[in-house]
Amino acid sequence: MGSELTTSAQPSSGSPVIAVRRATLTDGEAIGIVHAASWEAAYAPFFDPGFAGCEIASRRTRWHDRVTDETALILLATLDNRPLGFSWSTASTERSGQAEILSFYAHPDGWGTGVAPRLMTETLHALRSTGFAHVHLWTLRDTPQSRRFYTKSGFTETGATRPRDFGDGAPLPQIEYIRPC
Numbered sequence: 049m050g051s052e053l054t055t056s057a058q059p060s061s062g063s064p065v066i067a068v069r070r071a072t073l074t075d076g077e078a079i080g081i082v083h084a085a086s087w088e089a090a091y092a093p094f095f096d097p098g099f100a101g102c103e104i105a106s107r108r109t110r111w112h113d114r115v116t117d118e119t120a121l122i123l124l125a126t127l128d129n130r131p132l133g134f135s136w137s138t139a140s141t142e143r144s145g146q147a148e149i150l151s152f153y154a155h156p157d158g159w160g161t162g163v164a165p166r167l168m169t170e171t172l173h174a175l176r177s178t179g180f181a182h183v184h185l186w187t188l189r190d191t192p193q194s195r196r197f198y199t200k201s202g203f204t205e206t207g208a209t210r211p212r213d214f215g216d217g218a219p220l221p222q223i224e225y226i227r228p229c
Contacts, residue, residue, distance in 0.1 A: 068170040071122040076112035078131035083107040086153040125167040132158030149185040176229035189221040
């Protein structure tokens with residue numbers, strides 16, 4: 049997954065510019081900020097405040113090492129040069145020959161701006177260009193906003209569910225989605 053990727057939306061005068069590119073070694077902090085803010089808005093309400101606070105903090109720092117993984121596809125989306133979304137994909141360990149989107153997050157400041165749809169389009173294009181025909185992902189059952197987004201992005205539910213324990217001993221149900229790249 050080492051091919052280069054940089055795309056920008058063609059702006060009309062004064063229009064915001066959405067750009068998507070491969071994350072670099074210097075993007076760990078920016079990705080962490082996006083991940084923490086998005087996770088806090090979407091997931092923190094499911095957890096005890098103390099546990100949620102620790103999980104939010106951990107998301108700010110975990111990306112420094114992950115961006116060094118050359119086998120993963122990590123894309124960063126910006127709006128007028130401000131990082132507002134990222135995706136992290138790899139070859140699936142569950143479905144042979146398929147890709148898996150492990151993380152797909154947009155900062156709440158980017159919701160409704162077009163950043164997330166553009167990032168998904170570029171993620172799918174990059175996965176397709178590296179030879180994947182299908183991609184799957186898991187999302188929490190009780191996050192209707194993410195489920196609507198994946199459906200609008202052409203994903204369909206497979207019917208598979210699984211518990212996801214974030215470390216507090218209270219697993220939350222996840223639902224699997226799939227689509228062609």
